[in-house]
Amino acid sequence: MSPPAAPASLQVLPDELLEDIFLRLDAVADLARGSAACTDFRRVISARRFRRRLRFLRPAPVLGCLALYAPVEFRPAEPPHRSAPAARALAQAADFTFSFLPGGPNDWRACDARDGRVLFSRRSFTAVFADLVVCDPLHRRYVQLSPVPGTGCSGYQDLDPFLDPATDGEGGGAGFAIPSDLRCSAVPTRVRGLPLLFGHQDMVPHHV
Amino acid sequence: MEVDKGKGEAEETRKVAEADRDTVTLKSSDGKLFEVSKEAAARLSTVLAGMIAGGSIDDNGTDLKQIGSEALENVVDYCNKHANSIPSAALISSSISFNTAPFKEPEEWERKFVDRLSHDALFDLVEAANFLGMERLLDVTCHKISEMMKGKSPDQIREVFNIKNDYTKEELEEIRQELAWAFYDD
Numbered sequence: 029m030s031p032p033a034a035p036a037s038l039q040v041l042p043d044e045l046l047e048d049i050f051l052r053l054d055a056v057a058d059l060a061r062g063s064a065a066c067t068d069f070r071r072v073i074s075a076r077r078f079r080r081r082l083r084f085l086r087p088a089p090v091l092g093c094l095a096l097y098a099p100v101e102f103r104p105a106e107p108p109h110r111s112a113p114a115a116r117a118l119a120q121a122a123d124f125t126f127s128f129l130p131g132g133p134n135d136w137r138a139c140d141a142r143d144g145r146v147l148f149s150r151r152s153f154t155a156v157f158a159d160l161v162v163c164d165p166l167h168r169r170y171v172q173l174s175p176v177p178g179t180g181c182s183g184y185q186d187l188d189p190f191l192d193p194a195t196d197g198e199g200g201g202a203g204f205a206i207p208s209d210l211r212c213s214a215v216p217t218r219v220r221g222l223p224l225l226f227g228h229q230d231m232v233p234h235h236v
Numbered sequence: 237m238e239v240d241k242g243k244g245e246a247e248e249t250r251k252v253a254e255a256d257r258d259t260v261t262l263k264s265s266d267g268k269l270f271e272v273s274k275e276a277a278a279r280l281s282t283v284l285a286g287m288i289a290g291g292s293i294d295d296n297g298t299d300l301k302q303i304g305s306e307a308l309e310n311v312v313d314y315c316n317k318h319a320n321s322i323p324s325a326a327l328i329s330s331s332i333s334f335n336t337a338p339f340k341e342p343e344e345w346e347r348k349f350v351d352r353l354s355h356d357a358l359f360d361l362v363e364a365a366n367f368l369g370m371e372r373l374l375d376v377t378c379h380k381i382s383e384m385m386k387g388k389s390p391d392q393i394r395e396v397f398n399i400k401n402d403y404t405k406e407e408l409e410e411i412r413q414e415l416a417w418a419f420y421d422d
Binding site: 037038039040041042044045048049050051052053055056057058060061062063064065066067068069113114116117 | 339359362363366374378379381382385386387388389390393394397398399400401402403408411412415416417418
């Protein structure tokens, strides 16, 4: 045993091994505190590679329910649930009134939520296709989707669009991406108004 | 004639046995020699398994220039203990259960094995395990270090691991605000 006076520094380990260590921290709070210890740790924890490995091993923590009837309402997990602190932080940091949607939130109807993204549609009176946006309430960003080609369906506006689960193991990331393909289905895939579990990928602090 | 032939065969077998020793000798960066069971080395380390299969094992001591004697002693100690404690079938089933539990919990003896190590020795052992492709040992050592981080504040983490705080005051304040939930509400 070496004397405790001059302990070795964990910073000597290469990034790859730091990742292996951080992957074994199962509380998001431990990762957050670790990333606050020094810039090296933050760099490793916030890197896309680490976040991909983490999501591969553990699904994003469920932080609450998102009720999709109008107006959309986020209900954070409450104590003693282990995600309660992170859920409260998400509720404070994110915009669940979706005020950033183009033209304001009132025109939009929430269709689906998955992996921290919410899908909205808006009836369009000038086009066959409804307007669709996927948005990220935490970063107040959205991406407008172009119409799905090749459907050739005139009743398209009445279909229920939904977010297809990502299958490539990509998960979220530092950039804003739609984590899945958008598909259309003629059958309603969810009963509207039913609260959907909402796990947010981005609560690991990648942009502290 | 018959007898001679018998003798010759016996001689042959002895020679084969010598060439086919059941231990391998490993040499640390500082020139110390360690003997380890060939079977355990091949089973626990993908790198050593490759060297044994490829015939690049040196009977006078296979050079492992990246590994110091203290770390190598721990590696060898781990291999020998492992050879005595766990049948290979247990190892195989542990890798199959990947989906249900991403990391297998260390066994009691493995916990004790890493608990007695200093931080220096532990960090060196993580690197040695990584270098030698010893998945299980890497698992056990990384688990130990992550245990030392759990539930600790950034200050405590810096203290435990002797980490220099290289954030500016402004950055630190920003982090405190953004991650307040992680600092005060656990």
